[in-house]
Amino acid sequence: xxxxxxxxxxxxxxxxxxxxxxxxxxxxxxxxxxxxxxxxxxxxxxxxxxxxxxxxxxxxxxxxxxxxxxxxxxxxxxxxxxxxxxxxxxxxxxxxxxxxxxxxxxxxxxxxxxxxxxxxxxxxxxxxxxxxxxxxxxxxxxxxxxxxxxxxxxxxxxxxxxxxxxxxxxxxxxxxxxxxxxxxxxxxxxxxxxxxxxxxxxxxxxxxxxxxxxxxxxxxxxxxxxxxxxxxxxxxxxxxxxxxxxxxxxxxxxxxxxxxxxxxxxxxxxxxxxxxxxxxxxxxxxxxxxxxxxxxxxxxxxxxxxxxxxxxxxxxxxxxxxxxxxxxxxxxxxxxxxxxxxxxxxxxxxxxxxxxxxxxxxxxxxxxxxxxxxxxxxxxxxxxxxxxxxxxxxxxxxx
Numbered sequence: 432x433x434x435x436x437x438x439x440x441x442x443x444x445x446x447x448x449x450x451x452x453x454x455x456x457x458x459x460x461x462x463x464x465x466x467x468x469x470x471x472x473x474x475x476x477x478x479x480x481x482x483x484x485x486x487x488x489x490x491x492x493x494x495x496x497x498x499x500x501x502x503x504x505x506x507x508x509x510x511x512x513x514x515x516x517x518x519x520x521x522x523x524x525x526x527x528x529x530x531x532x533x534x535x536x537x538x539x540x541x542x543x544x545x546x547x548x549x550x551x552x553x554x555x556x557x558x559x560x561x562x563x564x565x566x567x568x569x570x571x572x573x574x575x576x577x578x579x580x581x582x583x584x585x586x587x588x589x590x591x592x593x594x595x596x597x598x599x600x601x602x603x604x605x606x607x608x609x610x611x612x613x614x615x616x617x618x619x620x621x622x623x624x625x626x627x628x629x630x631x632x633x634x635x636x637x638x639x640x641x642x643x644x645x646x647x648x649x650x651x652x653x654x655x656x657x658x659x660x661x662x663x664x665x666x667x668x669x670x671x672x673x674x675x676x677x678x679x680x681x682x683x684x685x686x687x688x689x690x691x692x693x694x695x696x697x698x699x700x701x702x703x704x705x706x707x708x709x710x711x712x713x714x715x716x717x718x719x720x721x722x723x724x725x726x727x728x729x730x731x732x733x734x735x736x737x738x739x740x741x742x743x744x745x746x747x748x749x750x751x752x753x754x755x756x757x758x759x760x761x762x763x764x765x766x767x768x769x770x771x772x773x774x775x776x777x778x779x780x781x782x783x784x785x786x787x788x789x790x791x792x793x794x795x796x797x798x799x800x801x802x803x804x805x806x807x808x809x810x811x812x813x814x815x816x817x818x819x820x821x822x823x824x825x826x827x828x829x830x
Contacts, residue, residue, distance in 0.1 A: 440505065440507035440508075440615040440616065440617065441507065441554060441557075441615070441616065441617075442507065442510070442554070442611065442614050442615055442616065443614070443616075444555065444565060444568070444569070446610075446611055446614050447510075447551050447554060447555055447569065448568060448569050448571075448572035449572065449607065449611075450510065450513070450514065450547055450551055450607075450611065451547060451551060451569055451570075451572045451573040451576065452572045452573060452575055452576040452579070453514070453517070453576060453603075453604055453607065454517075454544050454547040454548070454551075454573065454576065455573050455574070455576035455577045455580070455659070456576035456577075456579055456580050456583075456600065457517050457521060457540060457544060457600060457604065458486070458487070458490060458540070458541070458544050459576075459577060459580035459581075459584075459659060459660070460521065460524075460580065460584060460596050460597055460600055461480075461483045461486065461524075461537055462480075462483075462580065462581075462659070462660045462663065462664075463580055463581050463584040463585060463588070463596065463663055463681065464584060464588070464593035464596040464597070465479050465480050465483065465593075466479075466664070466677075467588055467592055467593040468533070468593040471592070471593065472530055472533075476664065477786070477787050477790040477791055478787070480783050480786065480787055481783060481784060481787050482530060482533060482534040482537065483534075483537050483783055484780055484783045484784055485534060485537065485538040485541065486537035486538050486540055486541035486780075487541060487656070487777075487779055487780030487782075487783060488541065488777055488780040489538050489541035489542045489545060490541040490544050490545050490779075490780065491545065491652075491772055491773045491774070491775060491777040491778075491779070491780065492545070492773060492777060493541070493542045493545035493546075494545045494546075494548060494549045494768075494769040494770075494772040494773045495549075495766070495769040495770060495773055496545075496769075497509060497545050497546040497549050497550055497769065498549040498550065498553075498765040498766055498768065498769035499766075499769075501546075501549070501550045501553070501765055502765055502766075506550050506551075506553060506554050506765075507554075507615055509546050509550045510546065510547075510550055510551060510554070510611065511608065511611065511612050511615075512543070512546065513543055513544070513546035513547055513550070513551075514604055514605075514607060514608030514611055514612075515604075515605065515608045516539075516542070516543025516546070517540055517543045517544055517601075517604050518601045518602070518603075518604035518605035518608055519601065519605070520536050520539040520540040520542075520543060520601075521536075521540060521597045521598070521600050521601030521604060522597065522598055522601035522602070522605075523536040523539070524536035524537055524540065524597040524601075525594045525595070525596070525597030525598035525601065526594065526598070545772070548768065548772040549765055549768040549769035549772055550765065552569075552752060552768055553761075553764050553765040553768055555569055556752065556755075556756045556761070556764055557761055557764075561703060562702075562703070562753055562756050563698075563699040563700065563701070563702030563703040563749060563753045564696070564699045564700050564703055565699070566695075566699050566702075566749035566752050566753055567695040567696045567697070567698060567699020567700065567702075567749050568695075568696065568699070569749075570692070570695035570699070570745065570748045570749050571692045571693060571695050571696055573748075574688055574689075574691065574692035574695065574745050574748075575688075575689060575692055577659045577688045577692075578684075578685045578686075578687075578688030578689035578692060579685065579689075580685075581662075581663040581680075581681035581682075581684040581685050581688075582681055582682055582684075582685030584596045584681070585663075585677055585678045585680075585681025585682065585685075586678060586681075587599060588677060588678075589677075589678050632760065633758060633759060633760065633763075633826075634757060634758040634759075634820065634824050634825065634826050635820075635824050636758075636818040636820070637758040637759065639816060639817065639818045640754055640755075640757075640758040640817060640818060640820075641758070641767070642813075642816060643711075643754070643813045643814070643816050643817040644751050644754055644755060644771060644813075645771075645774060646809055646810070646812060646813035646816075647711065647715075647747070647750075647751060647809070647810045647813035647814070648751060648771050648774045648775045648778075649774055649775075649778050649809070650806045650807065650808075650809035650810045650813070651744075651747050651748075651751075651775065651810060652774060652775035652777075652778035652779045653778045653779060653781060653782060653803065653806050654718065654722070654744055654803045654806055654807060655744055655745075655748070655775075655779060656778070656779025656780065656781075656782040657779075657782045657786075657799055657800075657802075657803055658740075658741055658744050658803070659688075660782055660783065660786075661782070661786065661796070661799055662684050662687065662688075662737065662741075663680065663681055663684040664796075665796055666680040666683055666684050666733075666734075667680045668796055669729045669730070669733050669796070669797075670683065670729070670730055670733065670734065671730075672729070672730045673730055673731065673734075683734060687734070687737055687738045687741055688741065690738055690742075691738060691741035691742040691744070691745045692745055694742040694743070694745050694746040695745055695746060695748055695749050697746070698710060698714070698746040698747075698749055698750065699749045699753075702749065702750060702753045706819060706820075707750050707753055707754050707757075707817070708814060708817045708818075708819060710750055711747065711750050711810070711813065711814040711817060712811070712814040712815070714743050714746050714747045714750065714810070715747075715807060715808075715810040715811035715813070715814050716811065717739075717740075717742075717743035717746075718740065718743045718744055718747070718803075718804075718807035718810060719804060719807040719808060719811065721736055721739045721740035721743060722740045722744075722800055722803045722804040722807055723800075723801070723804040724736045724740070725737050725740050725800050726797045726798075726800030726801045726804065727797070747810065751771065752768075754817070755767060755768065755771070756826065757820060757824075757825045757826055758820075758826060759826065760826055782799075785799070785802075786799055
């Protein structure tokens with residue numbers, strides 16, 4: 432398809448939201464399938480999870496390249512490539528015959544999955560309307576992907592194995608890639624909006640805003656990565672009085688993720704009404720308190736406190752993107768978003784080797800929660816240095 436034609440293409444929010452769902456779902460296949468794959472290759476859980484490290488590193492590391500290619504060619508084209516890339520890589524992972532091929536295919540999944548956040552989010556922000564609420568909805572879909580992973584994959588594991596988890600997911604992504612491509616449409620208003628914003632520079636105090644975003648991204652990236660990767664296995668260990676079934680604990684993890692996802696709708700709406708500084712401050716304090724509580728509890732107490740903690744963790748997600756849209760003009764957002772996700776996801780990737788190292792050295796799983804609690808203090812600091820902004824200085828509105 433002609434490059435200029437693809438540049439003018441966009442897609443309705445619902446398709447970007449489903450793509451966000453798939454991004455997080457596919458990245459967490461290995462998290463749920465790792466134990467079964469470890470048994471197949473003769474490794475323990477803490478030994479095999481290290482093989483997924485490159486996937487999470489590349490998930491962040493290739494974000495700047497994705498942003499560059501999107502600016503050079505088109506955001507819509509990169510999003511089409513994203514769907515087919517994660518589909519094929521997932522299927523290859525499912526038919527892997529060695530740990531090397533499995534690790535390589537997981538890394539390739541990370542490369543293609545890196546496209547969504549800097550490119551898909553930039554497409555979403557380009558519309559500059561009800562930004563907070565629409566980011567909240569998009570975030571719900573992403574976290575529903577997190578929630579669906581342990582539930583759907585737990586069910587697949589009951590009737591199949593780790594290979595089935597990858598292959599079935601890959602086939603679904605392949606089908607959706609075709610649907611996404613067919614849903615692309617022209618958007619002449621997008622070009623007009625870009626023209627109106629062309630001469631708009633960075634907003635006042637943007638340096639402090641980016642410093643705040645950087646700090647909260649680094650801390651939040653580790654916490655989010657740990658919460659999404661560790662919780663299913665954490666529940667298997669610490670909810671033993673409730674159930675020892677991987678399907679049941681997977682369903683409980685899914686229930687926590689799904690319920691907590693809706694906190695982004697609330698936060699997204701609050702961002703459109705109140706100062707992001709105030710909202711970030713409250714979410715930071717909530718994370719500090721409830722993550723520390725979760726590190727000391729078991730069974731139903733752990734389940735409900737984890738739910739509250741993850742509400743605050745998930746609630747933070749749309750805040751940074753909303754702040755970014757207020758301080759950064761559209762033509763620069765893709766690049767800044769790519770750097771933001773590079774920081775976020777590379778730090779999130781550190782969860783795997785850190786968890787493996789702690790467990791192999793005799794530490795309990797709850798040590799990771801204690802570490803997350805300390806990381807949340809950095810988010811509080813980020814909220815304190817975030818400047819207050821007047822309505823006239825915002826770049827997410829066209830006057």
